[in-house]
Amino acid sequence: MSRQSVARRRLLGMIRKESLQIIRDPSSIAIAFIMPVVLLLLFGYGVSLDARHVPIAIVVEQADGQTVSLGAAFSHSEYFSPQYFATIQRAQKAFDAREVFAIVWLKNDFSDHLRRGDSGGIGVIVNGVDANQARISEGYIEGVWQTWLLSYIDQQDLNLSLPLTMQSRLWFNAAVSSRNFLVPGLIAVIMTLIGAMLTAMVVAREWERGTMEALLVTPIRINEIIVGKLLPYFILGMGGMLLSVAMAVGLFGVPLRGSFLLLVATSALFMLVTLGMGLLISIVAKNQFIAGQIAIIVTFLPAFILSGFIFQIDAMPEFIQWLTLLIPARYFVNILQTLFLAGNIWPIILANAAALAVMMLVFLGLARHKMHKRLQ
């Protein structure tokens, strides 16, 4: 028998052993398939930045045609559901109790001022605690106000036109749905969790039990151990990935504008990075307790906060931006958002895929090196 075919049989034997181990302990299969489905369902529906039907208070001190039509303008907008108050004190109470998010205060001389054009400003108070929502709501309030004002000007036959208007178009996401960018990002976060957690915990258990050392006395090579360990999890992870993509498109209606093959190829690359990360964690940690802790610390929160999944990386301070370069999910989030929403934009795909390839080599190389040392 040639040496090559012996090596191949060794490797096949190793893969077979690992696969049997997975099949007999169904918890890994559950992690790979059930976890993405549950997480994606929960977060695909739960995590949204789109404010709809925000409760606002409209204080009407003296009702007349103008206040009624302005109130109607707010109710017609899908962004607001107005409640009416007769005095500012009562509205303020609801505001303090967080029952309403904003107050629009129409004083009793509102219509008079409007007629004379000397109001000096209609007071609006917004709860600024959540600065992001406050800013977006401000935009929508302005929008409702502008529309109402234009129709008022039209009605009163006033000769007025704004010197400069803005005609804006949103590319890639005309419906301005945050789900379209959050769901692809979520896939990256979930796959980071699954890939790294799965390998970190499972392999750490083997170190703890000494079954890893037991492999040493067999003639198998380190490269073969690594391939044999990772391949079954790679296949599981890719299965979970495809399931997530199917849900993103089929259930959440996120458009997939780029090529499916490219998506699979970059996902495979990313999967290898997270598996390498998990392997490295398990070797460094030596036991499950530490491995689990490290896996949570370096995967979930960084993938959530530093990947650009929800917080824009460009907006972070310079040194944090440098730090995000070390987070693999960052590159994959960028690839996924682009492939789903914009299409095959090669400069972006290639640059991020190259970064992932480098990370893969570093993680797997380090894992191999450390494993070598540990086994001696």
Next chain:
Amino acid sequence: MMIFLRRILALAIKEFLAILRDKKSRFILIGPPLAQLLIFGYAATFDLNHIPVAINNEDRGQAARALIARISASPHFDVVANIDRDAAIVPVIDNKQALVMVHIDTQFSDDLKSGRGAVAQIIIDGRNSNTALLAMGYLRTIFNDYNRDWLREHGATGPPAVLRIRPWYNENLLSRWFVVPGIVGLLSLVVTTIVTGLSVAREREAGTFDQLLVTPMRPAEILVGKAIPGVVIGLVEGSLILLLVVFWFEIPLRGSLGALYLGFFLFLLSAVGVGLMISSLARTQQQGILGAFLFLVPAVLLSGFATPIANMPEIVQQLTLINPMRYFMIILRGVFLEGDSYALLWQQYWPMAIIAFVTLIAAAVLFRWRSAA
């Protein structure tokens, strides 16, 4: 009674030693949370500065130049490219070189002067819809200012009324003020759940758990002894983070510290309750970690920490009612920014008290059941 207290105290001390004696696990309790606070405190922001803008100006007039000058003078925008042909627009946006493209056509200055009204076309990269909306908001402000000044300079009548929008509690709309207090809850939840979630499983694996069961301690006493370190470690860790939030990040603490700590204590009790439930169910540490994880991820994402609960579909909103972190987020922000005291926070206290009660009882029952088995 005295014996009872002494026994519990002895077990609690033993638990502390077990957690804190090991150098690695001691480090893991203190190092990463503080590092994470510092990193996330800076990273977790929705505010945008230096949004890259590309300009495509076909107008030779002064009015267009004035508009562009306003955009590039704004701290929110950086002009990164001047485009002179239509073919260049698509790649600039596609490759994320610019987030916004402002197109001013040849008629711009003439339209403005003649009073017909000029139009500027804006293209925004909508891949991140939140960023796109914010960028549009900043641009709208610039346009409104431009209009107001133009009308004043030309002695024309403006609109009959304008809105004066004032944000309360966070007057400059800094999203850091919103996110950083939330990190107190986030990190203490993670630490407490992991400490308590693994405590029984670790002993089971080491075999010391059976020894514990043959001591005269009753299961309930063992449980209390294991709960105390979780609460204490959470309180200490949380207080450390609070100090940094106030003195390092300089987030204003406007409300009552007592009201904050009452909420914090109830929050930790419910986190410990969940942790001990996981602990009594898990046979191995791996299961313990997985359980902790399966609780932590949804608890964090569905707490209102980053995305508002009000935006979730009704059924998911109902689901968040059993998430203790949801209530603590409101307490943290209420006390920090809105200056709340006890009176305004009752709605948040009692659900957490119920969650703590139910989870601790459930943990005791599961614990008895598992140790009998």
